[in-house]
Amino acid sequence: MSLDLDGLGLAPDLADVMTRLAATGAELALRIARGSIEADLAASAGTNAGGDGQKALDVIADEAFMAALRGSAVAFYASEEQDDIVAMGTGTLALAIDPLDGSSNIDVNISIGTIFSIFPVAATPEANFLRPGHEQIAAGYILYGPQVMLVASFGQGVQQWVLDPVRREFVRIHDVRPLPLETSEFAINASNYRHWPAPVRAFIDDLVAGADGPRGRNFNMRWIASLVAETHRILTRGGVFLYPADKRKGYERGRLRLLYECAPIAMLITQAGGAATDGADPILGAVPDGLHARTGFVFGTAAKVARVAAYHDLPEDEASALFSTRGLFRS
Ligand SMILES: O=P(O)(O)OC[C@H]1O[C@](O)(COP(=O)(O)O)[C@@H](O)[C@@H]1O
Ligand SMILES: [Mg+2]
Ligand SMILES: [Mg+2]
Structure with a gap:
């Protein structure tokens, strides 16, 4: 497996880590493609530190990335599937990872992914990760979809590669273009409508x-x-995504994890000219108070993200008044 990093000017340590991530992603893509033939990748496999049920593929992916990064410049590894930080040896980098994102889609053959975030190594294990996202030196994801893609930022725009399944190499394609200024598409799990805060409703x-x-x-x-x-x-085409904190037990601080989901996605979106907040404040300025800390998450086209923040600026009674006159989902 090869990954074309020519012209990106990456330090050798970081280039090596990227190549290991890409190679592991390519191997996982093969296992995913053979899912149900070889093994039931959606089989239940326990519970992770955050209290989420784990699927077989969550564990397989975590073990594969951890093994692939041993002997690399990654000195500390923090994963959704690990309770604590894993010390890997000496090195210049710390890596946080959601080894398998979108677990509820494994058994239905819908796109899933891996999200990663890379920081320069810090003085203590915790200091590697309990820091603001603007200190990331790289962030990205691997998308296991109709095409397998690697999308990453090293602080200068967003680069992307497609895995050529015949030649087994990640081929670099055009950089992500700046997000369109206007959008007509939004993404939210509307089944949680009644639990949302008034500004989101x-x-x-x-x-x-x-x-x-x-x-x-x-x-x-x-x-x-x-x-x-x-x-x-x-x-690819703009839009706005919301997973707000809501009133359900366990969702008071949102669903998604600040360290290994929101911060890396926020870096990519910001590098593409978009914006990312917890609803009001920038994600890249937030410091997690634990490895598995959750946050509300709103990202995408900057004007829309700003509009959501403006709704949060309304006094609660005003947003509620808007809701009672515009509550279209009410019978
Ligand atoms: O099932 P819900 O509540 O709509 O949540 C969907 C969200 O949960 C996630 O699956 C959480 O990630 P994991 O699968 O890594 O736990 C996100 O990919 C997705 O945005
Ligand atoms: Mg996830
Ligand atoms: Mg996951």
């Missing part, structure tokens, strides 16, 4: 009201339930 109500509402035009909705696939769609 008011924002979505106005989109759903379409041409008949205050926005005066129609919007379209998508929800894949794979953050990687959702991000790839938004990087």
Whole structure:
């Protein structure tokens, strides 16, 4: 397996880590393609540190990336599937990873992915990861979809590669283009509507009201339930994604993880000219208070992300008033 990194000016340590990640992604893609023939990759396999059920592929992916990074410049490894930081040896880098994103889609043959975040090594194990996302030196994802893709940023735009399944090499294609300034597509799990805070309900109500509402035009909705696939769609054609904190037990601080889901996606989106917040404040300025800390997450076309933040600026009673006049989902 090879990965074309020519012209990116990466330090040899980082280039080696990227090549190992890509090679592991290519191997996993092969296993995923053979899922159900070889093994049931969606079989239940326990519970992770964050209390989420693990599937067989979650564990396989975690073990594969950890093994592939041994002997690399990655000195510390933090994973969704590991309770604690794993010390890997000496090196200049720390890597946080969601080895398998979109686990609920494994058994239905819908796109899934891997998300990674790379920092320069710090003085203590915790200091490698409990830091703001703007200190990342690289972030990216591997998308296991109809095409297997690697999408990454090293702080200068967003680069992307497609895995050629015949030659087994990641071929670099055009860089991600700046996100369009206008968008008509939004992504949110609307089944949680009744649990959302008033500003989110008011924002979505106005989109759903379409041409008949205050926005005066129609919007379209998508929800894949794979953050990687959702991000790839938004990087390709714009849009806005919301997974807000909500009133359900365990979701008071959102669903997605700041360290290995939101911070790397925020770096990619920001590098593509978009924006990412927890609803109000920039994700890249947030410091996780634990490896598995969750956060509300809103990202995509900058104007839309700013509009969500503006709804949060409304006094609670005003947003609620908007909601009661525009509560389209109420019978
Ligand atoms: O099932 P829900 O609540 O809509 O959540 C979907 C979200 O959960 C995730 O699957 C969480 O990631 P994991 O699969 O890595 O736990 C995201 O990919 C996705 O955006
Ligand atoms: Mg995930
Ligand atoms: Mg995961």
